[in-house]
């Protein structure tokens with residue numbers, strides 16, 4: 001039997017990312033796990049919610065550009081650190097070695113296996129958070145995490161999954177089944193019955 005535990009947001013685990021921007025002329029980064037995929041078409045958009053009190057939002061609004069990098073498990077300490085302290089009173093610009101792609105105000109992290117540079121497309125104003133929606137301009141991936149077909153191998157990235165209940169980072173488990181494939185068996189048999197296509 002299920003228990004009603006109130007309006008608890010149960011959309012966890014979520015992907016832990018590091019969002020970067022330039023605030024008052026200095027690169028700043030924060031950990032962000034409340035992320036979403038908006039328009040899985042062309043162009044590609046992503047979203048994340050940042051508390052209005054956080055320092056990084058100021059830079060995103062100022063320059064209309066930002067980065068979203070995916071740290072692997074080996075970066076758990078640095079990721080947690082940029083999610084613990086604020087650029088308002090701590091300089092986080094030296095935490096990572098950086099590089100740039102196409103955008104001047106989207107600082108990218110060398111140690112992250114996958115980094116996206118984004119242009120701000122929309123801001124949705126909620127009570128405590130601004131939801132930033134960005135158009136992905138370019139994605140940079142380490143050769144070592146790419147499969148032969150040029151796509152990212154999530155198993156090699158070893159992303160950090162964030163869980164709010166345990167307040168812990170979790171790792172990715174083993175793959176379960178091929179997507180858009182395993183369900184096909186229900187097209188021909190349902191409870192043992194043959195089904196018309």
Ligand SMILES: Cc1cc2nc3c(=O)[nH]c(=O)nc-3n(C[C@H](O)[C@H](O)[C@H](O)COP(=O)(O)O)c2cc1C
Nearest residue numbers: 030031032033034050051054055056083085086087
């Ligand atoms: C794993 C993790 C995930 C986080 N996710 C978010 C998030 O999605 N949105 C948010 O506003 N803050 C989030 N935070 C908190 C910010 O990263 C943190 O308050 C940070 O110090 C703000 O930095 P800033 O003031 O320099 O922007 C997260 C922190 C951690 C450790």
